[in-house]
Amino acid sequence: MLGIVGTIPEQNFPLHCGTAHLDGDHILIEDESIAINRGTPAMIAAAAETLSYMGKPHPFCYLVGDIGNGVGCKNLYKYLTDHIADTALKTLALHYFQPDLGLFKQMLTAIKAMPGPPILIADAGFMYVAKMGGDASSFDLFTPDAGELAYLADEKAPHPFYTRGFILHEENLVPDLIQKAYQHNNAANYLLVKGATDYIASKSGIIAQIDSPSEEVLEAIGGTGDTLTGIVSALIASGMDIESASAKAAKVNRIAGFLAKPTAATQVYDIIKEIPRALDEVLRSGEEGKGW
């Protein structure tokens, strides 16, 4: 089963653990209905669409309301430390969250102690705190964008906000930044770098590049990185190896974006709706989206 940990941008949304279902442009978890915008709800929706297509169980989500003050996240860190082993999870994707080094390390210790620890994927705040704490190599996959990759490549930056200008500079090519991130042990076993070209890499180097179909405006649309993380997490939880899942997820996300005919003002739900069709293009008859 795929587990997802993240936040809902509402101060009073209580801690919820349970199976998430899609209901139009909302997610249902226990007695809550959550609008699908950007952030963790977009990631869950993309994962749920993918799991449904693959005929796998719905994702099991650990969610809490937090608008940035960290109160909800602290509660969920503690809950996960005590209860993460209660549910059998094959894959665990960690998403938007308040970085807190001490609480994160306690939670990670609990995850590693699970019988048959899950494949670990981190994006957003969890990726930041994993690198910040020197724990990147405990993870199987990170899904950074270009700005976040520069942060991983900067061995001195404790948060993307402090990434040094000479590393952020556009002349620094993605392959160089990937190499730097691995050189300083600040990358997961695999990287799926989102951008104009998506890169799949490991310590050994670049494994694959996906650059079509190309819709430049996707970079400006909030949530398109979240959908990619959701799709790849779901494919991995469905039994696919990380390399194949990353390449296929990148293709699916690009095709879904293309099918939505986006402008820079498009909202991410319009892209999520296209995921089943995009999955069909990539996965049916082993064609792997060759026509795209």
Place this chain on the structure above:
Amino acid sequence: MLKIFRKKRAKSGQSKQDRGILVFENTTEVIKAENILTAGGWSIEVKGPPPEIRSGCDLVIEFPLIEELSIIRELSEVNIKPVQVVPVTSVLLEPVDLLHEKEYGKYLMVRAANMKITVDKETQLIVNVSGGGCPDVPYLAEQMVNKHLDSAPHPRDVGYTLCAYALQIAYERVVKLCLV
């Protein structure tokens, strides 16, 4: 009168050796303190904390050490109390200062570090906020998207984290490019 004189003196005579840092409970407190001290004319800068006091999503305020008492008093008047005041003993991290701009037809996107904001240049409406990883980013997006640049809340006023601070930097650049 004395206070004004002292502030001016601090601005002109600073060096790293006589700087201290104010450490706060969270980034929200830092942002509040920065607003108060900047409005009061103090010579301060927001920086990254040294590794020994880093806990997660952190900012500190660098200030002229000699003005410690006056600054603490000014902050206490608005119930803001730093948890630590220590001298600067190492090079502090500088916030991001390199921004990327990209145009998509009538839309302009500005990226600061990991945060992006996109505006319709014709209507000056914010059409998208993306990037980031802290939980206030989706919240900020909800508050800002579909608002006019003139009337949208400022990330520094409603956000809490370094991602909000980075978005503020991107927002200020967009305002400068579209409104000024």
